[in-house]
Amino acid sequence: MDPLEVVAVEVPGEDYGAEKYREILLDILQDLGLYKSIGRIYIYSDIKRPYFAIYGLFRGSLPPLKVRDMGDVTQVEGGYQIQVEEEQHMDDLLKVLWAKYGREGVDQPDRDILIVATESSPEDLVVTDIEVEFRQDLVDALGRITPEGFRNRRNEMNEEGFFFLASEETIVPKLIDEAKEQIRRMADA
Amino acid sequence: MLEPVMFKGGVYKHDLVLELVEDLGGYVLQRNVTQAEIILLLLIPSDDMATMESLVKELRGELTRAPLAGTEVAVVTPTLAIHHLPHVACDVAEYLRRFGAKSNMIGMARGVGKKIAQINEFEMDLINEHDTAVFLFGNFIDCILGKEKLYRNIEVPVVVAGGPEIPKGDLPYAFEYVSTVGRQAHRSRKASEIASLDKIVAAVGRALDGMRKEIEMDPLTTSPPRVMDAVREQIPDIERSFSPLPIALNLNGCRIKLPYDEYSREVEKVAFDEGVTLGEIARIAPSRMKNYIVVRILPMSETGFVF
Incomplete structure (x- = not known):
């Protein structure tokens, strides 16, 4: 079962290629951990022209990552202790804590334990904006999914989703309109 | 006739295998030691295979046929991206290495795209130094057909691999086309994927057999393993080469992994018991791979004798 709601790939005259690109898409989204945030994906490619278009809809925006999302925050003698469970953003967490409390105010007695010398709980501090990270990963994923020779690329991204077009030829407005029309047709079907 | 085989077993007492190979008049092509295990690529006279098999059984090792041993195969991709x-x-x-071949991966500088793909002279010469080449393409029929220009002028047999089914007649410059091996973003694990790799090995085997038959029609003055042995014996510096395989064998010669400028004269002077030197029976040239030395043994029609 596919974790995404809709994955549709259409390549006229290339049924095998369409099926394989569906696999490649799912493999790459899984590798980069982008499944959760994308709801629907449509790919249309015309290899004769040639161009490759991807349209996707997001499942909703991601809230910023706060200190409390990274582990348990408990009050201890001399401040607050953060028991980090999510080490992926450890560097961001340290940067934020150093900026707020200074280096002397943050002690790290163990790899996953931080003690902050403060009177008020740091649990509501924003560590990083995951949305920005997600979009960077998404652009990386789109570049990997697209056949490598399609070097001219156009990327449109908004709150709801993204539209990515890649081609060997110069991307002109007519080509963009045509690709969007094909994607619209697939989405309406 | 020499039979290519692979020995896998423990390091303990493996020198008995090496001694037997020497006694039987065979050759050790490659020796890989991994902790307590050893893998040897050997050429053994087929009449004496039973002797070797009984020794290997005694040592609790494993002896398998390595049909691609003593050959170099280029695995070519449009880029290294x-x-x-x-x-x-x-x-x-x-997978080719498991069958004894020495495989080299080559990524072209500008091999991508449908219309913009191209190969340059250097890449072509480098691929031609191998015994055969496997070109790996993608999943679209149109692209695979369009990339024929990449291998049209390659002199060695080219096995083309891609995803979709394409009739052989549509790819006249390919030796064979193997389908179901297109672009994918995961390792080959399923039985069907491994079966596709087997098909590539079989196609490469057929390409090499064809080349062997061609060579038989005008035999080489001497065999490449014999040249390898003589070079190993007379140029001791070869043992100090950092390459895991200091002398890579081809069907019609070998590549000696020493700098051409410093060692080409020494290689030319390598002498055989028959009273000839390597320079007299082979063409010695700089390799396109790094600054190595390529030895191409001349056929009987050019030297007038075989030993």
Whole structure:
């Protein structure tokens, strides 16, 4: 079962290629951990022209990552202790804590334990904006999914989703309109 | 006739295998030691195979036929980018090694795209130094057909691999076309994927058999393993080469992994018991791979004798 709601790939005259690109898409989204945030994906490619278009809809925006999302925050003698469970953003967490409390105010007695010398709980501090990270990963994923020779690329991204077009030829407005029309047709079907 | 085989077993007492190979008049092509295990690529006279088998059984080792031993295969991808590597290309290269071939991965500088793909002279010469080449393409029929220009002028047999089914007649410049090996973003694990790799090995085997038959029609003055042995004996510096395989064998010669400028004269002077030197029976040239030395043994029609 596919974790995404809709994955549709259409390549006229290339049924095998369409099926394989569906696999490649799912493999790459899984590798980069982008499944959760994308709801629907449509790919249309015309290899004769040639161009490759991807349209996707997001499942909703991601809230910023706060200190409390990274582990348990408990009050201890001399401040607050953060028991980090999510080490992926450890560097961001340290940067934020150093900026707020200074280096002397943050002690790290163990790899996953931080003690902050403060009177008020740091649990509501924003560590990083995951949305920005997600979009960077998404652009990386789109570049990997697209056949490598399609070097001219156009990327449109908004709150709801993204539209990515890649081609060997110069991307002109007519080509963009045509690709969007094909994607619209697939989405309406 | 010499039979190519692979010995896998423990390091303990493996020198008995080496001694037997020497006694039987065979050759050790490659020796890989991995902790307590050893893998040897050997050429053994087929009449004496039973002797070797009984020794290997005694040592609790494993002896398997390595049909591609003593050959070099180029695994060519349009580029070395993440789109083409590591999955399929590494799987193919690694699988060829299991059958004894020395496989080299080559990523072209501008091999991508349908219309813009191209190969340059250097890449072509480098691929031609191998015994055969495997070109790995993608999943679209149109692209695979359009990339014929990349291998049209390659002199060695080219096995083309791609995803979709394409009739052989549509790819006249390919020696064979193997389907179901297109672009993918995961390692080959399923039985069907491994079966596709087997098909590539079989196609490469057929290409090499064809070349062997061609060579038989005008035999080489001497065999490449014999040249390898003589070079090993007379140029001791070869043992100090950092390469895991200091002398790579081809069907019609070998590549000696020493700098051409410093060692080409010494290689030319390598002498055989029959009273000839390597310079007299082979063409010695700089390799396109690094600054190595390529030895191409001349056929009987050019030297007038075989030993």
